[in-house]
Structures are given as C-alpha cells and as structure tokens.
Amino acid sequence: MTLANTTRSYGAVTKTFHWLTALLIFTVLPLGWFAADLAEQVRDPAASASDAEIARAALLFSLHKTVGVTIFFVALLRILWALTQRKPGLLNAENRLEATAAEIAHWLLYGSLVLVPLTGWIDHAATTGFAPILWPFGQSLPFVPKSTTVSAIAGGAHVILMWVLVGALAAHIGGALKHFVIDRDFTLQRMLPGFGEGPQPPAGKHGVLPALVAVAIWIAALGGGAATGMLTPPEGAPQAARLAEVASDWTVETGSLAITVQQMGKPVAGSFSDWTAAITFDDPSAPGPAGKVDVQVAIGSLTLGSVTTQALGADFFDAGQFPTATFAGQIEKTTDGYVAKGPLTLRGATVDIELPFTLALDGDTATMEGSTTLDRMAFGIGTSMANESSLGFSVKVEVNLTATRGH
Template sequence: MPPINHLSNTAKSYGAVTKTFHWLTALLILTALPLGWIASTLAHQVSDPASTASDGAVARAALLFSLHKTVGVAMFFTALARILWTVSQERPGLLNGDNRLEATAAELVHWLLYGALVLVPLSGWVHHAATTGFAPILWPFGQSLPFVPKSGAVAEVAGTLHYFAMLVLSAALLAHVAGALKHVLIDRDYTLQRMLPGFGAGPQPPVARHAALPPVLAGLIWIAALGLGGWSGLAALRDRGPQTAALEQVASDWQVQAGALEITVQQMGSAVTGQFADWTAAISFDERDTPGPAGSVEVQMSIPSLTLGSVTAQAMGPDFFDAERFPRAVFRGEILRTKDGYEARGPLNLKGIETEIVLPFTLEIEGETARMSGALTLDRLAFAIGEGMADDKSLGHAVVVSVDLTAKRAARPSS
C-alpha cells in the first residue's frame, strides 16, 4: 500500500495534491454561490427605481459583489491549475466502474464541473470588465481584460452566459453531492474516503474504462447552455431598445455630425461613466478674435436615453434623475470668446431645477467643419439627485460632464 500522504495519484487512489485541489475548489464554489445570490438580491433592491437606496445598503451590496468577484477569480485560476495537474496524473478507476450507467453519469458530471469551473468565473469576469460600474475585484492587477471593451451589449450577453453557466454548475454540483451520498449511505463503499485526507488507498477498483460518451455529452450540454444564454442575452438587448424621450426638432446654423455627451461619477471609489444616446444641439456661432459674445447654444438631453453601466435603472429612479417626471434636461447658453478660448454660460434645467453653469471648451475650425471639446463639474445635490445617498464616499457629489462634437456649418441661403 502506498503511503497515506503520497502527492500523486495512483491507479487506486488520489494523491494529496488532487485532494487539496478538490476541497479548495469546493470551498470556493460554496463561498461564491451564496455570496453571489445575496449580493444580487441586495443589488436588485438597491437598484429598484421605486426604492430609495441608502449609503449603507449600497456599501453592503458593493462589498458582497467585490467578495463574490474576488472568490470567482480565485476559483478560475485554481481551476486552471487543477486541470493542468489532472491531465498530468493517472486517473484512479471508479469503484462502481462495472456499472456502466452509473460510471457514465459520474464521468459526465465531472466533465460538466470542469467546464463550469472555467466558464462560470470567466463569463463573470468578462461581464465585470465590460461593465462600467462599482464593486471592484479585490486585487492590485486592474479590473479590465484584454480584448474586452467597455460595452453594455458585451456585458449583457456575458452576464446572461454567466447565469446559464451557473445553472449548469449548480445542477452538476447537486448531482455530484447526491452521488457521494449514495456511495456513503446506499453503496457503503470507499469512494468518499478516497478523497478525504488521512485515508489510505482502499480496495482495488475495476480496470478503468474511460469512454468518449461522457465528454461528448458534456460538450453538447455546454453548447446548448451557452447557445441559449447567448440567444437570451441578445434577445434582451433587442427587447430593451433605447428608452428615449421625444426631443424637439431645432434649427441650427451648425449641424452636429458626430459627438458624445457623457457624465462620470465616483461610486464606491470607482468611476462610472454614462452616455446620452439621444440629445440635440442648436448652435449659432460666428468666429471672433477678441473677447466677447460669439453666439448661442441650446442643448436638449433625453434623460431616459442615459446609460450608466450597472446602475442605469437606479439612476432613472425618483431619488436620482426621476426620468418619468422629468424626461428632458435643457441647457441654454451664450457662447463667449475669452482670453483663453471659449465658454458657454447659461441656465441648465435638470429635474425641474435651474442652475447657472459655465462650460469652458476648446474649438478648432477647418473650413466649414468645427470640432469642440469641453467639460465641467456639477454638484449632483444642487439638482436634488441622490439626496438619500449623501455620503460622498458611497456616491460622489461631483459629476463630470464632458462633451465632444463635430459640426458642419449649414449651407447659407443664396441671396
């Protein structure tokens, strides 16, 4: 009999390294699953547009999600190490290997678990990297992934894949536990003891016969699960569509050809950037070399068209933008040439509150095309946004508004 604490597998026993990987993986799974469930439940309560989120509730949700993501990343790298170790080791035969139906089922569950150990954390990691939101992974190596853009569509599909992969993991885990209990309570054999520390190799198993059917079946199940998850994610994107409010058609001396109107806020120490999908700008402008009035601008923004990463739904709620009651924001400003460049001064009407703002910007004009870029910082509390979250550490008071656009001078009517 080989020593109890041998490191490598044998034909009849699992080594200490395999046992360590097995129970470490079990610990990570059984930690990640309840953390994810509790965090998701709390996050749904916090992000419900009808609710008023408190600083404490947001902080708890962020912490739980951070722990869930961190455990998930640890599970991913543990799974990779475990798989590399497994392919280098001998696979002990099943004690019930003569029962081909049970042996096939056992191997199928193992193949499903191996796939889940990679696909569940990886899809969650892609979702995290593609999302603009809070709850960072608790490690010093950054939050992004190569080749994964910040994209609501990518995040939606990855999140749905994560959910379906988690369902396969949960089903395979329940089947694995049920099989282990059957070996203990009904078969009363040595199967569970072979994976426990401190136990010897046990009886000699039948000659191992590893058929091709289990991995093929597992592959088909994963193809079906991932296909259904991808289809569901794309369907959710199609059904959701842009939620916009009708904006007035405006005449403009300069027609905007392309541009971006964005806001950035700090939530739990992480920058969350959102963009308005629907906005218009009516611009009247004439160049001048000396300081003084140079024109006017009117910008209308559809509040429901704002996407703000993982907190979009919460941002539309009554305590924040209250998009149902106040679907539009309007800025009417005078364009002034200054010593250093240009600025637009005037009232911003947001959530029914009107406040004077100043937007400094740079301007480059080549022929009939103008390119401008500007930014300013607003206090969200000045517009009664998120008053229930007064703690600056939970949700920053400062909101950076940035605008970049390219406009072309409209054709002048011929005399």
C-alpha cells in the same frame, strides 16, 4: 501521503485542489444569491436605496466576482495538474451505468468550474459600474467590448451554467455519500487526508461518451435558457421622444455628451445619445462676447452601464417627470480659450454653470472640446445618498463636437 496520485489514491496536491475548490464554491454561491437579491432591490427605480444598502450590495457582488475569478484560475490549475497525473480507477467500475454517470458528473464539474466564472467575468467586463473585482489587474477583458448585448448573453449563460454546476455538484456529493453509506467502499476516503491508499480498483473502460453527454447537457441548458429569453437583452427603460432638429447657424455633424460619476470610489462612465445644440457663433478678434448656444438633452437617452435603470429612476434623474434638460449659454472668448456661461435646468432645478472649452476653426468647420464638473446635490439627484461613500457628489460632464457653418 505523496504529492502525486497513484492508481489507488489521490495525492496531496489533488486533494488540496479539491477541497480548496469546494470551499470556494460554497462561498461563491451564497454570495451570488444574496448579492443578486440586494442588487435587484438597489436597481429598482421605484425604490430609494440607502447608502448602507448600496454599499452592502456592492461589497457582496465584488466579493462574489472576486471569488469567482479565483475559482476560474484555480480550476485551470487543477485541470493542468490533472493532465499530468494518473487518475485512480473507479471502485465500482463493473457497474457501467453508475460509472458512466460518475464520469459525466466529473466532466460537468470540471467544465462548469471554468465556464461559470468565465461567463460571469465576460458579463462584468462588457458593462460598467456597480461592483468591481477586488484586484489590481483592471476590470476589462481582451476582445470583450462594452456592450449591453454581450453582457446580457454572458450574464444569462452565467446563470444557466451555474444551475448546471449546482446539479453536477449535487450528483457528485450524492454519489460520494452513496459510496460511503451504502456501498461502504473506499471512494470518499481516497479524497480525505490521513487515509491510506485503499484497495486496488478493478480495471475500467473510458470512452468519449461521458464527455459528449456533458457537452449535450450544456448545449441543452443554454438552448432552453435561450428559448425562455434568458439570453436576450432586457428592454431598456422608457426613452424620451426623439428631440426635434433645431435651427442653427452651425450644424452639429458629430459629437458626444458624456458624464462620469464616482460609485463606491470607482468611475462609472455614460453618455446621452439624443441631444441638440442651436449655435450662434462669430469668432471675435479679442476676448469678449462670441455668440450663444441653446442645448436640449433627452434624459431618457442616458446609458450608464449596469446602473442605467437606477439612474433614470425617481430618486436620480427622474426621467419620467423631467424628460429633458436645457442649457442656455452665452459664449465668450477668453485670453486662453472659450467659455459658455448660463443656466442649466435639470430635474426641475436651475443652476448657473460655466463650461470652458477649446475650439479649432478650419474655415467653416469648428471642433470643440470642453468639460465641467457639476454637483448632483444642487439638482436634487440622489438626495437619499447624502454622503459620498456610495455615490460621489461631483459629476464630470464632457462635450465634444464638430459643427459646420451654414450658408
């Protein structure tokens, strides 16, 4: 058996690509179905998933994504190799309808083997959290922003195109079995190892029609999916009412309140979009009291990548029952910076915390940056995950803002 194709049979390289792709497909599809089912259970805010359930769902999804990315690169290599090779003609080329259907199925297979993993990869890159690709090259893609809209469109397209792939795969397998069982020709044997070249195929005609039909099928499938809402971002979890503005000696002009958790050993970053800070501050000439700050946070304004809904559920922040968190801090100037000390009330629990921060003053404008680390267990968050194998205890909180002094 030669490495290259001939007019009568496929070479060793093409056969290797074919059966490797088949193995990967029949691995990735069940992984995806099982992983999606488990992930929905884990993300259900009404459920209290155990560490083992979350670990199993994350592992299956990571394996699914990793195999999917592998398929993407194998498909690209297979296409590049095919472009350098002659393709054995169809043994039933005289049956134009059947030959055209076979070519359409091949176009759908080749294209879907690129499009399905690519859309899944874009979905993964556009969000954060839950299950990483198991490789050392990072989780992002160039030109793909962190966006729930991009994630929803890519994720929906991934599912739609997956069904196109399944349909093309079924047609391909069915056609091969027909050739073997009914037609009793050499079509299937040409792709199996250990067989000779087989008969010389009849002359056939090749046109652009099969490729155009394949493109039309992709467009129709995506259009149908869009019409049913599969490409529409899902409605977020119910948000807390917008917080009212507060009276403050210093008015916050810009700022962010971010958190980072460790899930399955990987950082997952998020932020609260709605929070207020009432600040009284006068910079003393020596270390000592410098003012106070009262912070209120709308818990429902949290975004935390792909696990936002789960994070707002009853076992975690429980935004429905505890819609706000508050911090009443006394500001002190220290020998090397500043610190805000006071009680943080979150999810019905109150814990004294310290938030060290740096401060840059420019006339009536102040810019601060600070961070602290909280123990989620101290606030009763995620108590069903009593160890750190799935969700770390430590939660990093980062605050930065620019405020101007009122007159």
